[in-house]
Amino acid sequence: MGMYDDVFRTSLEDPESFWLRAAQGVDWEVAPSRALDSSGAPFYRWFPDGRLNVCFNAVDRHVEAGRGEQPALVYDSPVTGTGRTYTYTQLRDEVAAFAGALAGLGVGHGDRVVIYMPMVPEAAIAMLACARIGAVHSVVFGGFAPPELAVRIDDATPKVIVSASCGIEGKRVIPYKPLLDRAIELAGHKPQKRIILQRPQERAELGPDDLDWAGLVADAPPAACVPVAATDPLYILYTSGTTGKPKGVVRDCGGCAVALHWSMGAVYDIGPGETMFTGSDVGWVVGHSYIVYGPLLAGATTVLYEGKPVGTPDAGQFWRVAADHAVKTMFTAPTAFRAIRKEDPKGALTADYDLSRLRYLFLAGERLDPETYHWASALLDIPVIDHWWQTETGWPIVANPVGIEAAPVKPGSPTRPLPGWDVRVLDPSGQPVPVGVDGAIVVKLPLPPGSLPTLWNDDARFVASYLSAYDGYYLTGDSGHLDEDGYVYVMGRTDDVINVAGHRLSTGSMEEALAAHPDVAECAVIGVADDLKGQVPRGFVVLKAGTARDPGEVEAELVQLVRERIGAVASLKEVAVVAALPKTRSGKILRKTMRGIADGLDEPVPSTVDDPSVIETLRPLLRRPDGTV
Numbered sequence: 001m002g003m004y005d006d007v008f009r010t011s012l013e014d015p016e017s018f019w020l021r022a023a024q025g026v027d028w029e030v031a032p033s034r035a036l037d038s039s040g041a042p043f044y045r046w047f048p049d050g051r052l053n054v055c056f057n058a059v060d061r062h063v064e065a066g067r068g069e070q071p072a073l074v075y076d077s078p079v080t081g082t083g084r085t086y087t088y089t090q091l092r093d094e095v096a097a098f099a100g101a102l103a104g105l106g107v108g109h110g111d112r113v114v115i116y117m118p119m120v121p122e123a124a125i126a127m128l129a130c131a132r133i134g135a136v137h138s139v140v141f142g143g144f145a146p147p148e149l150a151v152r153i154d155d156a157t158p159k160v161i162v163s164a165s166c167g168i169e170g171k172r173v174i175p176y177k178p179l180l181d182r183a184i185e186l187a188g189h190k191p192q193k194r195i196i197l198q199r200p201q202e203r204a205e206l207g208p209d210d211l212d213w214a215g216l217v218a219d220a221p222p223a224a225c226v227p228v229a230a231t232d233p234l235y236i237l238y239t240s241g242t243t244g245k246p247k248g249v250v251r252d253c254g255g256c257a258v259a260l261h262w263s264m265g266a267v268y269d270i271g272p273g274e275t276m277f278t279g280s281d282v283g284w285v286v287g288h289s290y291i292v293y294g295p296l297l298a299g300a301t302t303v304l305y306e307g308k309p310v311g312t313p314d315a316g317q318f319w320r321v322a323a324d325h326a327v328k329t330m331f332t333a334p335t336a337f338r339a340i341r342k343e344d345p346k347g348a349l350t351a352d353y354d355l356s357r358l359r360y361l362f363l364a365g366e367r368l369d370p371e372t373y374h375w376a377s378a379l380l381d382i383p384v385i386d387h388w389w390q391t392e393t394g395w396p397i398v399a400n401p402v403g404i405e406a407a408p409v410k411p412g413s414p415t416r417p418l419p420g421w422d423v424r425v426l427d428p429s430g431q432p433v434p435v436g437v438d439g440a441i442v443v444k445l446p447l448p449p450g451s452l453p454t455l456w457n458d459d460a461r462f463v464a465s466y467l468s469a470y471d472g473y474y475l476t477g478d479s480g481h482l483d484e485d486g487y488v489y490v491m492g493r494t495d496d497v498i499n500v501a502g503h504r505l506s507t508g509s510m511e512e513a514l515a516a517h518p519d520v521a522e523c524a525v526i527g528v529a530d531d532l533k534g535q536v537p538r539g540f541v542v543l544k545a546g547t548a549r550d551p552g553e554v555e556a557e558l559v560q561l562v563r564e565r566i567g568a569v570a571s572l573k574e575v576a577v578v579a580a581l582p583k584t585r586s587g588k589i590l591r592k593t594m595r596g597i598a599d600g601l602d603e604p605v606p607s608t609v610d611d612p613s614v615i616e617t618l619r620p621l622l623r624r625p626d627g628t629v
C-alpha cells in the first residue's frame, strides 16, 4: 500500500487524530483539545475550543521566527509597469497600520468589511487587516457590476467598504468609484464609510463619506492581532447559485488555517521560503486560498499578478513571472493556458525565460480538456496537475497530492480524492452507481476543516442547497463518475450554473436580467461549449406580443443589459430573438435539450414536449450562432 493510501485511510478512519495533528502546523492562542464537534449535525464545527488569529499565523509568526526579511508578497503589474516586494516585516507593518485604521473607524470583532478592489497588494493587506482584528471580510470580484455588488452589500451589511479609484483591464482604465457609488445607491444597507485607494492612473473624487487610504493609514496606530474562536468566520465569499441571489459561503478561522496550511505541503509541495504564483483574482476562492492565505500561512512567497495571461503585453508573461520570481508552483485556470496557446501555439516565448525553477503547474476552476493538458505537459516538461474543488470547499477535493505521493496521471481526471474527502457518486435514488457510470458527485459528511460550515445568515439555504438531496452527504452540484482505480471524472453540472473562463455564473441571474427588459416576454439562457472559455452563455428571448421593435436592436440592448446588471465577466455576447421557446406540456422550458443541440450532441427530444416544431425551428439557430446551417 502506498503512502497516499495510508494517509487517505487514516484521514477518514480517524479524522480526530488526523486533523489534530494537522492543527499543529498552526500557532494557537488556545490549542484545540478536540478536532470535531458533531453535536449540531448536520452543522459540524472544527476545533470548537481552539482560539487563534489567522493574520498572526499568515504574517507575524514568520517575523517572530526570524524570517522577517524574507519576501512575503511580490506585486507584479505589467499593466502599470510597476512592482513591489513586501518582506514579512513590511507586510506585517502595512497590515497592522490598515487594521489600526479600520479599528479607528469602529470596525471590530465580527463586523463585516466589503473589499471591492483590483489586483493590488492593498487588497490582500485589507483582507489580512480584517483577520487581524477579528472582522469578517467579503471580497467582491472587481468585474461584477453595481447591482451584483449591491446584493452582496445588502447580505453582508458591512460597516465599511474598501475600494480603489480604478482597476486596469489590459489597456483600459476602469474607474471603480462610480461603480461603488451606484452600488451603494442601489443597496438598502448603507455602509458608514468607504476607504478609497487612490491610484495614479485615475484619481477618484472623494465625497463626505469617503476616506483616502493613504491619509488614513498615515495617522493610524498599528493594531495588534486579536485572538478569536476557531469557529468564528474569517470571511464570506459569494458564489453563484441557481437563482439570482448569490450564496454567501462562510469560511471559519480555525478550519481554514489548518486546511490551507496542510494543503500547501501535501498538495502544492510548497514550504517556507519557496514561491507560489497563482494567476487568478483575489475575488475568487482560488485567490483567497492560494494568492493570500495558503502561501502566507506556509511562510512562502506569493506572487500577486495584475495582468492577463495574454495581451499585457504578450503571451510570455506567465513565463516571465515564473522566471523573475523563481516560482516553484504555478496555479491558474485552463482558460489561461488555452489563451496562451491560441496566441503562441508552439509556446515559443518560453525560450526567452529561465523556467528551471518551475516544478509544477496546477490547473483548476473548470474542466481541464486533455488537449490543453497535453500541450502544457509537452511544453513545460513538468507535472501538470489538474485538480477539482469549489468556492464552498475552500481547498481541493480531488488532486494528485505530489507532496504526499504522486499518482500516475490519467488525462481528463483530476486523480483521486484528497485525504479528508469521502467522495461518492450516487444515482437519483441515492444508490452508488457502478464504476464508469455518471451520477451526482457527493461527499459524505462531515466535510473536512476549511470547507463551508454554513451560508451567511442562511442555515436553511445551506441545508436546502447542499444537504437535502442525499441524507448525510454534501451535494457538490457537479456530475461525473469514478473509474476502477478510484479516479474521479468531473463531467458537468447538475444544475443551471455554468462555468465561463473559470468563472462560475448563474444562467438564472442572466435570465432575470433579460426578463427585466420591457419588450421581453420570456427567455432562456444556456451555457454552450466554447473553445477558449470552456463555456459561454447564449440567450434566447421571445418578445411581448405586439412589440414592433427591430429584433437586432433589442438583442444589442439585451447584451448591454446583462453587462450592466452582472458585469462584463458574464460574457453574454449572443442573444437571439425567437418566435417561441421549446417547452414541456406543463410549461417548463427545455433548456437541457437546447444545450445538447447547441453542443452538437445527438439530443433526443423528450416525449413531454408540447410542440416539437418549435425545436425544429430553433435547431439551426442553436447549432450556429449566425443561424446558418
Ligand SMILES: CCC(=O)SCCNC(=O)CCNC(=O)[C@H](O)C(C)(C)COP(=O)(O)OP(=O)(O)OC[C@H]1O[C@@H](n2cnc3c(N)ncnc32)[C@H](O)[C@@H]1OP(=O)(O)O
Binding pocket: 118, 141, 142, 143, 144, 167, 169, 174, 279, 280, 281, 284, 285, 286, 308, 309, 332, 333, 335, 336, 339, 364, 365, 366, 388, 389, 390, 391, 500, 501, 502, 503, 504, 533, 567, 568, 569, 570, 571
Ligand atoms: C476551484 C475553485 C474555483 O473555481 S475559483 C474560480 C477560479 N477561476 C479563476 O481563477 C478565473 C480564471 N480566469 C481568468 O483569470 C480570466 O478569465 C482570464 C483567463 C485571465 C482571461 O481574462 P479576460 O481576457 O479578461 O476574459 P474574461 O472572460 O475573464 O473577461 C470577460 C470580460 O470581463 C472583463 N473583466 C474581467 N475581469 C475584470 C475585472 N476585474 N474588472 C472589470 N472587468 C473585468 C474583461 O475585460 C472582459 O471584458 P470584455 O468582454 O472583453 O469587454
